[in-house]
Amino acid sequence: MTVNSTYAADAASTGEAPDFPMPRTCPFAPAPEYVGLRAEAPVSRVRVPDGQLAWLVTRYADVRRLLTDPRVSANRFHPNLPLTEPVTPQTRRNIAAVGRSLIGLDQPEHGPQRRMLIGDFTLRRAQEMRPHIQRTVDECIDAILAGPKPVDLVAALALPVPASMITKLLGMPYEDRDLIVRSADAQLRRTVSAEQRQQTSSELRAYVDRLVTAKEAEPTDDLLGRLVVQNRQTPLFDHDMLVGLAMLLLVAGFETTASMISLGVAGLLENPDQLAVVTGDPAAMGLAVEELLRYFTVVDALPRVATADIEVGGVTVRAGDGLLLSFASANWDTDVFPDAEVLDVHRGARHHMAFGYGIHQCIGQNLARAELEIVFRSLFTRIPGLRLAEELDGLPFRKESNIYGLDRLPVTW
Amino acid sequence: MEGGDPVGAEEPTTTLVVSRGLCIGAGQCVLSTPDLFDQSEDGRVLLRRQPVDTEEARVAVDLCPSGALRLAAGRSGPVVDDQDATAKGWG
Incomplete structure (x- = not known):
């Protein structure tokens, strides 16, 4: 295959x-x-698990430039797209519908799809969700205070809050949240075997297919229901694409936020001076959340493919070459963020790339901000003596997941 | 200088260009500069008032991920373009 020829030469x-x-x-x-x-x-060759070579891009300026370069494609079906986890052909078929919606589309196909959704993700809509988020968070903290110490904050808070949000947003029964938790885990953890990943992706696909079918039969007043109605007026999605889109929103809107909750709590507890700033001044929380997003950058890198020769970082990336654009590296680039290794809630930097950049920048970012602000503010206000119940270094960090996080966060007070 | 003859204009000016067809509704402009930007019901950027001091728009322009906000050399603005850019195949 000609698209692969440059790899052989490079290697x-x-x-x-x-x-x-x-x-x-x-x-x-x-x-x-x-x-x-x-x-x-700053642009160098790496090898992904299936043996392919790709270009890893690590500087903020280069990552940001490539994310707005029309010669850089997000096409999930390109054979050179560098995947960082093992998948079977069946899994590829299961997630193919995901690649036909938003995340895997270039312009001009991406714009109309995105615009059919953004009305549900405005800042105003995120504000309207705040009472629901606050209620969910309050219930979780009530249960924590009533229960035994120490408590695992991942199970007691970090997972239930985004699970409640995403199920409400999409209009799925909250009782079905366990499936989301298991699926997100299996899709994103790199140590999960290809066979296991295939099984959960099939299970999730079947579930979401039934959900979308029900919305098509009887559109309800929620994101999926509204999408079905809008799609009848302006058809953009077939049934499979709706299923793929729902799968994407479920997994993307859930695990990322859950990770940021547990990491953010750990980060603030380990930096008591920074925690004191946000507990002393509630107005500081907004920008503190931005700094926590930058500092932890739970999505390390996203895959892309060059569709033309591109000069970047002193090398020529050839048409057909795979790219890995590292947000985690970009957000710790000291040319842009001085003392990047320091968690500084006064940094005031909104230009981090924790939500990506370019046309694919996270659609749910304002919901995520609302969730994180409410969780951190409520938790540290209601449990001021909160502390880690185990040493930080011994905690089970998710080093083998495409979304960084914690499996367990034992805390006491 | 507003409405004046561009030929022989004394000093270069900067114009805020708002291309609603490129907007992907990230909301960064509203979040960072709420007294200047808003979002319509359909999620796209709105300019709350005119004229615009381009300096106060600079942060939002830098944060905008899709190219819907940019500063261009030219006469006093802003310019709001409601064309749907996808028809042109933005890129």
């Missing part, structure tokens, strides 16, 4: 390429290799 001329993903060594910091790569080789 022959340059010898070994390091494996990607690169492991984190410090629980709060991105892979330490990024520091050297940003300085010495």
